Amino acid sequence: MEIYSAVTALSALAHQGRLSVFRMLVQAGHEGIAAGEIARRLDVPANTLSANLTILSHAGLIAGVRDGRSVIYSARYETMTALLEYLMEDCCGGSPEICASLADTVLRGRCGATGAA
Amino acid sequence: MEIYSAVTALSALAHQGRLSVFRMLVQAGHEGIAAGEIARRLDVPANTLSANLTILSHAGLIAGVRDGRSVIYSARYETMTALLEYLMEDCCGGSPEICASLADTVLRGRCGATGAA
DNA sequence: TCCATAATTCCTAGATACTGGAAATATCGA
DNA sequence: TCGATATTTCCAGTATCTAGGAATTATGGA
Numbered sequence: 467m468e469i470y471s472a473v474t475a476l477s478a479l480a481h482q483g484r485l486s487v488f489r490m491l492v493q494a495g496h497e498g499i500a501a502g503e504i505a506r507r508l509d510v511p512a513n514t515l516s517a518n519l520t521i522l523s524h525a526g527l528i529a530g531v532r533d534g535r536s537v538i539y540s541a542r543y544e545t546m547t548a549l550l551e552y553l554m555e556d557c558c559g560g561s562p563e564i565c566a567s568l569a570d571t572v573l574r575g576r577c578g579a580t581g582a583a
Numbered sequence: 584m585e586i587y588s589a590v591t592a593l594s595a596l597a598h599q600g601r602l603s604v605f606r607m608l609v610q611a612g613h614e615g616i617a618a619g620e621i622a623r624r625l626d627v628p629a630n631t632l633s634a635n636l637t638i639l640s641h642a643g644l645i646a647g648v649r650d651g652r653s654v655i656y657s658a659r660y661e662t663m664t665a666l667l668e669y670l671m672e673d674c675c676g677g678s679p680e681i682c683a684s685l686a687d688t689v690l691r692g693r694c695g696a697t698g699a700a
Numbered sequence: 701t702c703c704a705t706a707a708t709t710c711c712t713a714g715a716t717a718c719t720g721g722a723a724a725t726a727t728c729g730a
Numbered sequence: 731t732c733g734a735t736a737t738t739t740c741c742a743g744t745a746t747c748t749a750g751g752a753a754t755t756a757t758g759g760a
Contacts, residue, residue, distance in 0.1 A: 469599055469602060469603065470599075472602060473597055473598065473599050473602055476593055476596045476597035476602070477597040479593045479597075479670075480590055480593035480594040480596075480597040481590065481747090481748090482586055482587075482590050485586060485589060485590055485593070486586070488670075489669075489670070489672065492670070492671070492672075492674045492675070493672070493673045493674060493675075493676060494676050495675050495676020495678050495681070496676065496678060496681075497676060500706085501706075501707060501708095502705090502706060502707075505707095510749095510750095511749080511750055511751090512706080512707065512708085513707085513708075513709080513710095513749085513750060513751080513752090514748085514749055514750060515707090516707060516708050516709085517708085517709090517748085517749085517750095519707095519708095520708085520709095532707095532756085532757085534706090534757065534758070535704095535705060535706045535707080535756075535757050535758065536705095536706060536707080536757095537706080537707065537708095543675070543681050546670070550667060552606075553596075553605075553606070553609070553663070554609070555606065555609075555610070556610045557609045557610060557612075558609070558610075558612050558660070559610060559611050559612020559613065559614060561612050561613065564612070564613075564660050594717095598717090598718085600718095617736085618736075618737060618738095619735090619736060619737075622737095628719085628720055628721090629736080629737065629738085630719090630720060630721080630722090630737085630738075630739080630740095631718085631719060631720060632737090633737060633738050633739085634718085634719085634720095634738090634739090636737095636738095637738085637739095649726085649727085649737095651727065651728070651736090652726075652727045652728065652734095652735060652736045652737080653727095653735095653736060653737085654736080654737065654738095
């Protein structure tokens, strides 16, 4: 990932409404959620949500596929991975214990809590 | 971490100049880098850099300590960890292989490359 | 074809962020 | 104390972002 894409992704996430949408989709997994359902759950106007979904899509963080009258959005984990990689690149100045504990937290603290141990 | 802090941190990073600074400090480790040296390396005016360092500091992503006439800034890895945790919270809708590979990437792909295996 | 539902696009006033010149503050050495 | 260096604060013009009403497009059912 180059810096332009990283800034685009971070800008997309740097907004309360969009961050809420993204986290909802991250938690939803590959199944995704319809735009209308997202609007209902977060209680935001459809047009405002649509604009924000567009911003997240352009950043590559989510993707939508049409399903009948609905559009189902889901998180693009690859982009998220690339972004985190970019932030961590060549990190910690020769003290690997710093980011080891970071990755550990990511792995055990959260994902494990919902899925496997 | 609550959403307000997350948005503040993401907003701080969602800027080419600040992201460059942050990554430089992440790579520098606990030793840190003086403000003037950062300005020199990135070729930005001191006042512009100072404003951006303030924004990163307020977001809790970096911290500066005075050392003589200089101020040494360094990354606050705890905040970064908390932010990544927040993004990953309850992720992947019961498909733990998604974020397992993500954490794996963070751990092996980058940190290991610079520090230990 | 016609209607209802789902989502997006258009538009614009108001708010917020960005940059860098100039001035101010902090520290060190003489 | 005085001058040089390091950093921050003040300020203001410009640019960008935001929200949501109204209109538009897409799809499915009758």
